[in-house]
Structures are given as structure tokens and as C-alpha cells.
Amino acid sequence: MGFKLSSFLATLLFICFINYDTVLSNKFEQDPVTKTMHDFSGFPIQETHLPNSLSLLSVDSQTLQKQIDELSTFSDSPAPSVTRILYSDMDVLARRYVKNLMGLAGLSVREDAVGNIFGRWEGYEPEIGAVATGSHIDAIPYSGKYDGVVGVLGAIEAINVLKRSGFKPKKSLEVIMFTSEEPTRFGISCLGSRLLAGSEELAKALRNTVDNQNTSFFDAASFAGYEKDEEKLSSVFLDKGIYSAFIELHIEQGPILEKEGISIGVVTAIAAPASIKVDFEGNGGHAGAVLMPDRNDAGLAAAELALAVEKHVLESGSVDTVGTIGIMDLHPRAINSIPSKAHLEIDTRDIEESRRNIVIEKIHQSAMAISKKRGVKLSEFQIVNQDPPALSDSSVIKAMELAASELNLTYKKMISRAYHDSLFMARISPMGMIFIPCYKGYSHKPEEFASLDDMANGVKVLASTLAKLSLH
């Protein structure tokens, strides 16, 4: 147990100087024998001398890419787009793929009642809170293959990197694949992590939650092999302190890192998200026969509210305030029928909670005013979630910064405008996030892309951070 963090980190540091081609040409040599901490304790730090065995410590980014590509084929839409909906056949197959990779990495796998998947590498002091990392693999319709996935498959690869390096964790390390970070099927984002963080409110709401095919949450979960007994939901809740830290690796989903040529984003806070469901109802009728003065068109009310959302967001005066109308459904959806119903789902976020809440209030005022003006009924205005922002933990930030510096990678502290399972893990654990650049900041669309090098850098920083925090 005489392992020194510094010597472990030195081995990781070497990786930065290794030519990838050399690494790959060596990748089929025999696996290194797992070394004890002791073997490593006196390893000389010689940057100019790289023994063959050390080259195998590097990230196998081509295999990681191959896994990302393979996982992307479990999709309900054709390549290059990815559509992977909670508890669908494709989701079940993708879960099996991830569990298999966890098993191959030597992790012991467990799943909870809603399908959060945990792969554990027991530390030599397993009674101390584990250091966890992870993300999600569900994908909104017609999106890309990196969002979430890099933080799951990359985390498994980080474990492999540590194993290949001969590292032995003190605190256990755990890779988590969260269930349904995306709200696609049941309108609830970060479903798995919210429950892990002990949301009684969500557990209660799930009893009456159905998808747009009227399939209940529990029937869907049961279809995928998970719990159908709503009483068992509280088994998902985790105690505060069960993790001593949680780190999520993710593509930035914004253009800053790429634009500025920086390798790593060290996330200091996650913007506070809120989402709202709105329904308008009018009388509908025949598009030819009902004259304009006799109409109360629910679709036009929705169109007007969509533009009002944009206006209120822009009025905030801050570039950090955003608002999006991603869903606007008209009923009966026929060209010759006046919409009798319109359903909107609105997403709004800000790094400043109060400013975002002012926007929400203004949207509500507009919805009521439009309803009155157009003689349509505002039959629903539901704030589905209105979460506070989360701050990264200073010790986790420090570990990530140190990891990046030691690996000679450029990094910057930044805010996550997208929200993540980390937002909820922060409720029960010190949290941090590692961002890597992505092409043009694209996300949630097929053009989403992260380079092999950027992914390798992210995995290295993650591995190093996990190691530091494990030994801390």
C-alpha cells in the first residue's frame, strides 16, 4: 500500500508525449501484467525514455471510437443520426452493450430499479465513499453519437487506462450509466440521476406518468426488464456521502473550446434549467367554412407564444439567457382544419436563476394575455421543472485543473449551459465536469463530432482526476 500518487501521475504524464502511431502499433502486444502499487512506487521519471510497457498505458482512442460507432447503430433513425429512446428495443440492446464493456473492463455490474447501471472497481478501502463518473447513452430523435456516450464509454476506457497503468484505487471507482438524461419519452430530463439524488417528488409523479402513446412509465420500465412495482422506486435513492466525488466527461455542446483552441473545459457551474408545458384549446372547425372573426385558433396562440418566449429571453439583456420552443404540436393536424388544440414545450435556462425565473413569469403573463386576446383556453401552464444551478466542488475543480496541467493540456474554467446528470449528482456528492471540444459546438444533431485526440485528452484528464480523488 506504499503507492505514491506522484509516481502514478508521472506515468500518466508520459502519455502526453507518446506518438499515437507508436501506441497503436504496439496495441496488440501482450497485456501488461497488473502491477502492484509497490512496483510503481520507485519508478524513475524520465521523460526522454519511454519504455514499451508504458506506451500501453495510453488511451486506446481508436477502440473508443469503434465502440462509439457500434453503439450508434442501436438507433431508431438511420445513420448518421441517432435516436435512442428510453426503454425501447434499441435502448435495451445499447444497455446490454454497455454492461458487456463494463464486464470486459473487470467491473462488477449492478442495475437499479429504473435501470441506472453501475460498474464498480472495488478500492482497497472500500468502506470510504467511492469516486464515481458517468453520463447517459439515450439520444433524442435524430441527434448525434457523442452526447452522453463519450462520458460513459470514455469512463470505461478511463478505467481501462488506470488498470493498464497498474493503478489500484483506494476509494472504489464507479462508472454510472444514467437512465434517461433526455426528456424525450416521458418529458422528464435526468430521470435516473434525479431519482438517485432522492427526488421523492419525481418518484410520486412517475406513478401517473405516461408517454404520448399512453404507455405508463412502469409498463415501459417492465418492458425493458426493470421494475414495475412503484413501491420499489425509493430503492433507487442514494444516501448523501455514498460518493466522495462525481465527475462527468462530456462534449462541450458549445463552440467555445474549439474556437479558442483549448483542449479541456473545467466546468465550475451548470446553468439552471427550467421547462414548461403549455396547452391552448379553441373550437377548431373547417378551414374554409369558419370565417376569421369566428375563430379561436389554438395554433396561432401557440405561434404567438413561441415568439413571445424569444422576445422575453432577448429582453433579459444577457447572452446567458436562452429559451427554446422545441415542441409545438397542433391538433388535429390537418391542412383544412383550424387547430383546436396546441401543445408547446418550452426550455429556458440561465446561469442566473432569478433572471431565468423572471423570463418564466413573463412567459406565463404572455400565455394568459394571448389566451384572453384570442379567446382560447389556456388549459395548461405547467412548470415541469425549475431546477437551481449547481456549482462544481472546489476540490474536484482543483483535481481536474491539476490533471490537465500535469498532462500539459490547455484548459479553461467554464460554465455548462447544457445541463447534465451532474446537476443532480451535485445534490448528493461533490461534483465536477470535464468538457472536450466538439465540432462547431454542434450537438443534438447528426453532425455532432469530437476528434480522437480531443476524446483521448478528456479520457486522460478523467483517468487522472479519478486516480487523484480515489487516493485523496
Next chain:
Amino acid sequence: MGFKLSSFLATLLFICFINYDTVLSNKFEQDPVTKTMHDFSGFPIQETHLPNSLSLLSVDSQTLQKQIDELSTFSDSPAPSVTRILYSDMDVLARRYVKNLMGLAGLSVREDAVGNIFGRWEGYEPEIGAVATGSHIDAIPYSGKYDGVVGVLGAIEAINVLKRSGFKPKKSLEVIMFTSEEPTRFGISCLGSRLLAGSEELAKALRNTVDNQNTSFFDAASFAGYEKDEEKLSSVFLDKGIYSAFIELHIEQGPILEKEGISIGVVTAIAAPASIKVDFEGNGGHAGAVLMPDRNDAGLAAAELALAVEKHVLESGSVDTVGTIGIMDLHPRAINSIPSKAHLEIDTRDIEESRRNIVIEKIHQSAMAISKKRGVKLSEFQIVNQDPPALSDSSVIKAMELAASELNLTYKKMISRAYHDSLFMARISPMGMIFIPCYKGYSHKPEEFASLDDMANGVKVLASTLAKLSLH
């Protein structure tokens, strides 16, 4: 062949004075022996004396209602709504039901390559152009059970009325059930009647027409038992003159007749419809990560265009100008994704063609301006159809007016703001339409309703008009 029109009309006239309860209590008596024209020729007109045999000449409105109710069960949405989409299983079953009723009415049934169904009662001078009547039975999603259906089942009942009266047609009488008056599946309204009227343009377009499941028109037609060979489409075209008149019975789909307490609308013209498909395309992206100035939101462009359509329509200054956005689809349709595509379908109509065309031009201008302002691509602006209005034929109007007067029914001349298969039948035949009141003018929704009495009045006027025109 010595039948006199006046004596036949006299028998119909009596019907107006018959108490319905009496009629119904007699309805199970044996069917009257079909009378020759000669038998009727000298029948005394005695309004105070109603022989039993005559009571059976009346409209069996309760059976008609029962048939309407039965037909409404062939629906892909639950009662009271009706959804019956072209060439679906339910459409096939409903067609079978109609053909069966035609057969029971003694009509000889034929279908053409796209499923227009014809039930013919041969006249004693079959070489003269037949007098036709009919409508459609397809139903847009979540609509009602009277639109179109009253003009098909009511027409078959009009034939039964004439048969029970002993009437013998001179010109043949024909009931037509048109294929796909509604544009639901392939975006083409009055598909069957357009083809009957010889639209080479439509026949050509159908070769490349697919539904939103990417099923081709011909595969869908073949599924329903119709033609899959596109070469055979011209067999549907009918020559001008094949019909000496066409009359369509329909619910008003507007509130005028009910509001004014008038039984019959004699349609003098059908408003000119046009429909437009618009696609906007932007870059999409993550709803949290892409800042407002970096966005080109296709959904907001669509919302803005929807409101512009309303504005341009209202600017026309005429209550007769209408415009509707019945379809507005966002892609990828996820709450946390900026819409990268938006698809709109716009319906606009006017009784004045040039005024409607000015609105279309303004919509086009707006679409281009919005596209420029928002940096989204206007990837499609397609005027799907831009039909001229149709005028009813003066001889048909005269026959309908005379029929209503002789039956002692109040009537008014009016314009049809909704469009119908009659618009296209007018291209190959003198045309007229009979409207009956409907509840609050509701149509294209489950609340659609026409009373037994109003339907009976409509069927009587139709029967009388068919008889007049047949003998003319």
C-alpha cells in the same frame, strides 16, 4: 312511358306533410310493389288525403342515421371522433359497406383504378348523359361523421326514395363515392374527382407521391385493392358530357342556415381554394448551449409565418378571405433541441380568386423576408394547388330551387366556402350543391351534427332534383 313529372313531384310534395311518427310506424309494412310511371300518371293531388302507400315514399331518416352511425365505427380514432384515411384498413371496410348499400339499393356497382365507386341505376334512355350525385366518406383525423357521408349515404337513400315512389329514370342516375376528398394522406384534396375531371397534371404527380411514412401512392392503392400500375391512371378520366348534371348533398360546415332557420342552401358557387407547403431549415443545436445570437431557429420562422398568414388574410378587408395553418411540424421535435426544420401547410380560400392570389403572393413575400431575417433557408415554398372557383349551373340551380319550393322548404342561395368534389365535377358537367344546416356550423371535429329532419329535407330535395334532371 307516359309518366308526367308533375305527378311524381306531387307525390314528393306530400311527404312534407307527413307526420314522421306515422311514417315510422308504417315502415315495417311490406314494400310497395314497384309502380310503373303509368300507374302514377293520373294520381289525384289531394293534400288532405294521404294513402298508406304514399307514406312509404318518404325518407327513412332513422335508417339513414343508423347507417351514418355504423359507417362512423370504421375509424382509427375512438368515437365520437372519426378518422378514416385513404386506403387504410378502415377505409377499405367503409368502402365495402358503401358498395353493399349500393347493391341493396339495386344499383350496379363499378370501381375505377383509384377507387372512385359508382352505383348506377340505368334509365330508360341510357344513351343520354346520366345525372350523378355523390360525395366522399374519407375523414380527416379526429373529425365528425357527417362531412361527406351525408352526400353518399343520403344519395343512396334518395335513390331508395325514388325507387319506393315507383319513379323510373329517363337519364340514368348514378351515385358516386369519390376517393380521398380530404388531403390527409397524400396532401392532395379531391384526388378522385380531380382525376375524373381529367387532371393529367395530378396523374403525373402521383407517380412520385408518397405519404409521410414514405409509402408510395400506388403501393397504398394496391394495398386497398386498386391499381398499382401508373399507366392505367388515365382510365379514370371521364369525358365531358358523360354526365348531364352532377349534384352534391352536404352539410353546410358553416353556421348560416342554422342561425337563420333555413332548411336548404342552394349553392351558387364554390370558393376558390389554394394550399401551400413551406419548409424552413436552420442549423438546430442544443437548447442550452447555443446562445440566442447564434441561432437560426426554423420553428420561430414558422411561427412568424403563421402569424403573417393571419395578418395578410385580415388585410384583405373581406370576411370572405380565410387562411389557416393546420400543420406546423418541428424537427427533431425535442424540448431541448432548437428546431432545425419546420414544415407548414397553409390553406387559403376566397370566393374571389384574385384577392386570394394576392394573399398567396404576400405569404410568399413574408416567407422570403423571414428566411432572410432569421438566416434560415426557405427550402420549399410550393403552391400545391391553386384552383379557380366553380359556378353552379343555372339549370341545376333552377331544379334545386324548384324542388325546395315544391317541398315547401325554406331555402337560400349561398356560396360554399368549403370546397368539394363538385368543384372538379364542374369541369366536366353542369354542377350544383344542396346544403343542409349543421349544428353551430361545426365540421371537421367530433361535435359535427345534422338533425334527422334536416337530413331528410336534404335527401328529399336531392331526390326531387335528380328526378327532374333525369326526365329533363
